[in-house]
Each structure stands twice: as C-alpha cells, then as structure tokens.
Amino acid sequence: MTAPPSIPALLVLEDGRCFHGESYGAEGESFGEAVFATAMTGYQETLTDPSYHKQVVVMTAPHVGNTGWNADDHESDRIWVSGFVVRDPARVTSSWRASHGLEDELRRQGVVGIKGIDTRALTRHLRDKGSMRVGISSTETDPEALLARVLEQPAMSGANLVADVTTAEPYVVPAVGDKRFTVAAIDLGIKAMTPQRMAQRGIEVHVLPADTTIEQVRELNPDGVFFSNGPGDPAAADQVITLLQQVLAEQRPYFGICFGNQIFGRALGLDTYKLPFGHRGVNQPVMDLTTGKVEITSQNHGFAVAAPLGEDITTPYGTARVSHIGLNDEVVEGLELRDDSGALSAFSVQYHPEAAAGPHDAAYLFDRFVDLLAERSPEGTN
Known part of the structure; x- marks a missing residue:
C-alpha cells in the first residue's frame, strides 16, 4: 500500500528559531508554550494530563507512538496539550492493548503536531533560552507570518487556567x-x-x-x-x-x-x-x-x-x-x-x-x- 503524501509543517519559536518538518496529527495551526518532556514512556498520560493545558510538548525520546492508544491509560477525558512535537513517530502500532494508533487519536481530537524535526536541537535551544511561545502550522509556509501570530499569544506568566x-x-x-x-x-x-x-x-x-x-x-x-x-x-x-x-x-x-x-x-x-x-x-x-x-x-x-x-x-x-x-x-x-x-x-x-x-x-x-x-x-x- 502506498503511503499518503506528506504534508509540510512549520514550527516557529517566539525568538524566531524555525524548524521545518511534516504534519503529524491534525492539520491546521496551534499555539502554546514550548516545553520538553524527557520521559521515554507514558506519552498517553502526558497528552491527557491537564497540567499541559496551553503547552506544546516536545518529546525528547526520538521514537514515539509504538504502543498506540488504548482505553485505559489516559489521565482525563481528553488530550490537553496544544501541540505535539516528535522526531520519529512509529509506523506501526505494536501493543495488544492498543485500540488504534497515536496519530489517529491526535487527528480525532484535533491536536496539531509536527514530526521529522531535530528534537534534540529544539530541546537544547529551549534548555539554553528557556521555555517560550511557539506556533505549529501545516497551513502557513511563511515563518515571518507565523512568528507574528506567535508574538500575539499570551505568555504563561500571569495565566489563570x-x-x-x-x-x-x-x-x-x-x-x-x-x-x-x-x-x-x-x-x-x-x-x-x-x-x-x-x-x-x-x-x-x-x-x-x-x-x-x-x-x-x-x-x-x-x-x-x-x-x-x-x-x-x-x-x-x-x-x-x-x-x-x-x-x-x-x-x-x-x-x-x-x-x-x-x-x-x-x-x-x-x-x-x-x-x-x-x-x-x-x-x-x-x-x-x-x-x-x-x-x-x-x-x-x-x-x-x-x-x-x-x-x-x-x-x-x-x-x-x-x-x-x-x-x-x-x-x-x-x-x-x-x-x-x-x-x-x-x-x-x-x-x-x-x-x-x-x-x-x-x-x-x-x-x-x-x-x-x-x-x-x-x-x-x-
């Protein structure tokens, strides 16, 4: 079976740093605070943790999604992250507990993500410069235009969520x-x-x-x-x-x-x-x-x-x-x-x-x- 064509996606940080990758999950545009999570397991719990509301999560583990999505491991009744960033998503779901794939669930819940970027470089940048506002888009191709919208977003400091x-x-x-x-x-x-x-x-x-x-x-x-x-x-x-x-x-x-x-x-x-x-x-x-x-x-x-x-x-x-x-x-x-x-x-x-x-x-x-x-x-x- 021929794989569907990839859709280009863009990630832009508020300091202007830009990463080009491919759309992962829902198509569209999303904004939030860019943060990195160092867990190698438990991405379903991470995605459904309400503490990640208004945040775009960068997974430092390079390979994400191999256990798919199941009906038991979520921490709430929905995905709360504003966006999801991975380097190398699993091509096949390999768990007897899974009901469907991770990307299928991201699409179902309208979560915009990006794959195929250098998450190590992105993580090192956030470690050195600090967490900051970010935008992910599979509809905008101009980094400057996306940056302008990123800078319009509210900061996490002072946010009562x-x-x-x-x-x-x-x-x-x-x-x-x-x-x-x-x-x-x-x-x-x-x-x-x-x-x-x-x-x-x-x-x-x-x-x-x-x-x-x-x-x-x-x-x-x-x-x-x-x-x-x-x-x-x-x-x-x-x-x-x-x-x-x-x-x-x-x-x-x-x-x-x-x-x-x-x-x-x-x-x-x-x-x-x-x-x-x-x-x-x-x-x-x-x-x-x-x-x-x-x-x-x-x-x-x-x-x-x-x-x-x-x-x-x-x-x-x-x-x-x-x-x-x-x-x-x-x-x-x-x-x-x-x-x-x-x-x-x-x-x-x-x-x-x-x-x-x-x-x-x-x-x-x-x-x-x-x-x-x-x-x-x-x-x-x-």
Whole structure:
C-alpha cells in the first residue's frame, strides 16, 4: 500500500528559531508554550494530563507512538496539550492493548503536531533560552507570518487556567474496601490516578470544582483536604489560595501535589517564580529531607516555590519548612507545616507520587497522608 503524501509543517519559536518538518496529527495551526518532556514512556498520560493545558510538548525520546492508544491509560477525558512535537513517530502500532494508533487519536481530537524535526536541537535551544511561545502550522509556509501570530499569544506568566480544567460538577470516587476517611479534593486539573491512589487506601474522595467555598468544605466536613496538580501561574490563582488559607486556619489536614504545592507555598506567604525551562519527565531525582531517601520522580511544572532551605519559616498557621529538594538544581520539591506542638499538620510535594507510567518511588506519600489523617481524625468517618 502506498503511503499518503506528506504534508509540510512549520514550527516557529517566539525568538524566531524555525524548524521545518511534516504534519503529524491534525492539520491546521496551534499555539502554546514550548516545553520538553524527557520521559521515554507514558506519552498517553502526558497528552491527557491537564497540567499541559496551553503547552506544546516536545518529546525528547526520538521514537514515539509504538504502543498506540488504548482505553485505559489516559489521565482525563481528553488530550490537553496544544501541540505535539516528535522526531520519529512509529509506523506501526505494536501493543495488544492498543485500540488504534497515536496519530489517529491526535487527528480525532484535533491536536496539531509536527514530526521529522531535530528534537534534540529544539530541546537544547529551549534548555539554553528557556521555555517560550511557539506556533505549529501545516497551513502557513511563511515563518515571518507565523512568528507574528506567535508574538500575539499570551505568555504563561500571569495565566489563570484553573477554570479551564476543573470539573464542572462534584463527583465521588468511593473507597476500595472499608472506608476509613473522607477527603475533599479540590480539582485544579486533577489526574485520574490521584483519587484512585487515595481510594486504594480506604479514602472516599469527593472531587470538587476549583470555585468551591470554605462553607461547602465545612458542609462536607472531610477528615482532610487535597489540592491537585494543574496548569498556569499559581500567583494568578487568588481564589484557591484564599480557600487554602481558610482550610489551614481551621487546622484541617492538607496534602498537595504539584500546583497544590505551589498554592500551599503562596498560602503560607511565600513567593513563586517561573523556572527557565521547568521539570518535565519521569527521571527527576529528589531527596526527602525527612528521611534522607533519594527517589526518582515524575514531574511536570514550570513554576516553583521560593523558600529558604534548612530554615524554619514562621507563618500564621504554624512553622513551615522545605521537606524535599531537587538534586539537579535544588529547587523546592516539597513543604511541610507543623503546629505549635511540633506535629505535622499539612504537607505537599512538587512532583507526582501517583505517576501512572512510573516511577513509583514516591507512592509512600499517600501512606503519609493516611497517617496524618489517622493522627488528626483517629476515629475516621462513618
């Protein structure tokens, strides 16, 4: 069978760097923030992670798509990336779990991509110059014309994207086996695996919209509160910062992941800042300062918390401290809060202990949350 003719495609970064390749996925034009992900596996989870909303993902692994697309591995009900960049897509789908090919799904969901470019050169450029706005087009042949449209796009700094990704209505993920606790999970772009990890530990998870009020949390009267991962600039998410401050003022046990770590930092009075190119992939080394253990983690974030290492931080809610650091660059990877008695009352991490595609080194953090709930609510819920 003769292969269909290739369609030229163009990628232009906001600094004018241009790459020529071929259309991959849907034809058309798309814009976003160019970021690179270093994972060699788990592209389906990456594509469906709401934290990648408004981002064009460059895969550093050269060969992508060999396991196709299946009905089980997505983290949400749609693809969230604005565009997808690969060097050498698989010609054949080779997995018994696949229902169809990756490019078929990209076309079905209207995701514009580009293939056949030097993704190593593109990644090195983003590493050196930083993440930046980008456009992909299979309809525009003039780099200058596409660049002009790229420069019209909003930057990620200052972007409040929570409302785009949060659930419209509350829903419940029941506990597996005996129910021990109830947790209110504020959906800032939650991944499907997160409530599953909690449910496996006997937690009934009530996933709530991002505009949930403290009064609605009180009505549920949960044993603990969780804030999820999500996209955008944490400094712009004023409403959820206020909600978390109210939760902390009531001394409700708290656990946050990724965006939930950044929101925790801002709720404690700390600043956040944009990283040059962020951390994205499943090979990021982190040290848990509580145990001294080093774990390999899955990460996806472009912002980080600014906090002093090795120092106590006085807050209106107790004493905070950095609990985890990234070993590549000493970025804050976790925070903890202790009350006046010195007991742990809240904590968060910047990475993904629920990582469906792995690694699973950090899964113990869900057990740490259960321990916190047991200490603070020893009777559990009925």
